[in-house]
Amino acid sequence: MDKYIAEPFKIKVVEPIKITTLEEREKLIKEANYNLFNLNSEDCYIDLLTDSGTGAMSQLQWAHIMQADESYAGSKSYNRLIDKAQEIFGYDYIQPVHQGRAAEKVLFPVLLKKGKVAISNTFFDTTRAHVELTDARAIDCIHPSTKKIQENTKFKGNMNTEELENMIKHYQASNVGCVVMTITNNSAGGQPVSISNIQETSNICKKYNIPFVLDAARYAENAYFIKRDEPKYKDFSIPEIVKEMFSYADMFIMSAKKDGIVNIGGLLGVRTAENNAELIEQIKSQTISYEGFISYGGLSGRDLEALSVGIESSLDINYLTYRVGQLEYVAKLLDEAGIAYQSPVGGHGIFIDAKAMFPHIPYHEFPAQVLAIELYKEAGIRTCDIGSYMLGNDPDTGEQIESEFEFTRLAIPRMVYTKAHLDVVVQALININKRANKIERGYRITWEPKVLRHFQAKLEPINE
Structure with a gap:
């Protein structure tokens, strides 16, 4: 059953978005030091970095x-x-x-x-x-x-x-x-x-x-x-x-x-x-x-x-049914493709289990950040790590903490993207999953601030 609920609104204003090539995206993410927060929004085709402040007002x-x-x-x-x-x-x-x-x-x-x-x-x-x-x-x-x-x-x-x-x-x-x-x-x-x-x-x-x-x-x-x-x-x-x-x-x-x-x-x-x-x-x-x-x-x-x-x-039941229905639509397609996520889906995003997709990449090489970077390179989709990279270092020992989860979060802005955009996201995940075993290593941090490092840190791929 298709769980996608039709939008309980009409679109009145539209914002054009830019489509980039693979070569352009590889260059852009490298220039951003492999930190999705350093990308310009105009270089992101579908921006799922956060649902915070990114919705459409009525x-x-x-x-x-x-x-x-x-x-x-x-x-x-x-x-x-x-x-x-x-x-x-x-x-x-x-x-x-x-x-x-x-x-x-x-x-x-x-x-x-x-x-x-x-x-x-x-x-x-x-x-x-x-x-x-x-x-x-x-x-x-x-x-x-x-x-x-x-x-x-x-x-x-x-x-x-x-x-x-x-x-x-x-x-x-x-x-x-x-x-x-x-x-x-x-x-x-x-x-x-x-x-x-x-x-x-x-x-x-x-x-x-x-x-x-x-x-x-x-x-x-x-x-x-x-x-x-x-x-x-x-x-x-x-x-x-x-x-x-x-x-x-x-x-x-x-x-x-x-x-x-x-x-x-x-x-x-x-x-x-x-x-x-x-x-x-x-x-x-x-x-x-x-x-x-x-x-x-x-x-x-x-x-x-x-x-x-x-x-x-936000208390309107029709709006909330549509909002969660978007995520359930994506979840159904991921189930069919055999891609693991935190199940059942929550209210604001899909949390892909990057540890399951990249079991060979250890937590200190940040598998959830690996998937976030691959999504950008694959289709211009900006997401973020909710895993060891975001969790950071122990405030007492300074050692990297191993997170309970290695999620790549696809946070869906409110009333912004359509079913067709979600189809692009799912297809990108399917494509990455097919070549996941060819992505052998993750990333190391070359510089980080003391607090909330994932907003500003610089990374590089581990190639040796």
Whole structure:
């Protein structure tokens, strides 16, 4: 059965894209030091580097942009956003910031410091980095099902709650600065988290008096999977599910560039203001220092307006069915071709198992980066590594960490690419898979920064 759901929208504006030759792409990726982030977007035919800020905004969002209030303090656009966010998420205090890592930068220094740990179902790269920038340590608590890549199990993004409680006892509750639940779980393959698991995690945090934080960039996609796959919630609306998901946490951070369907923006929320006055004052102080005044948080009034519309637009069930349907269409074709990926597909991307495609390439030669580079050379498709290359070095020993997964992530921008584009992506993967055993070696890093190296590192192929 073809699971592709027809687009619930019409195309009003188009952007031409350039088609390059193999010879041009080989030259371009070499000049980029084999780092996909160093490529110019105009040299990428299909850009699946990220779904963050790369979606297409609606006519309603563009209309709201024209009525933006650009006042420095207390603008109408700010008030509209706060009212809408409080309505959707049910939190008393909402702080806009310019993107997700800004929310991390504002919140984590309030909760964490040297000697503390933060525990997550899986930290994504920037979240892990901002934990480590406070001199705390980031600990992953991966659910066992997540590691069974080709096993079609629901809610692989869940927290391993038994292990969570063991970790809290090991590190001592007073040393656990916070527990972070990432929904959906990006590093684990865009996998969703069930409400029952969120609630169980919340109960553990309450038991030990530990702040519970949602990293909620893809809250709408996670709610869709709950409605579809958690029987108790099949008759709930998406807004009802979102409200319940958020009710179990104390705080949330969000890159709104994902399910907020905007090109820039983020949110930070505190659920109960009356019990968190000191925390909120610290958040305000951090925001003013790093993001500008609290009523714009590094954003223009135009951005605030687009975000106030976007956080609600993503709750539409027809849009979400189409969004996940795109990925299920690709998954069906990959199954037919025998190409392994984190199964079932998540909400925002296909995570190809590069370790399965290149079993002869060791983790320290970065098989997921190998596949990302081959996809660019094959068809001008830009993707990224979610594996050992992205994970980086141990902050204490400086040694390369071996990731649990070697995924090449194909992150699908929202409402940008068609079924024909997805067919090109699948055919490129099939072509690479046919010659995978001829790609004998991976890459070495010739230079890297100390933090978030994959954005800037330089690599070279290993030929000897």
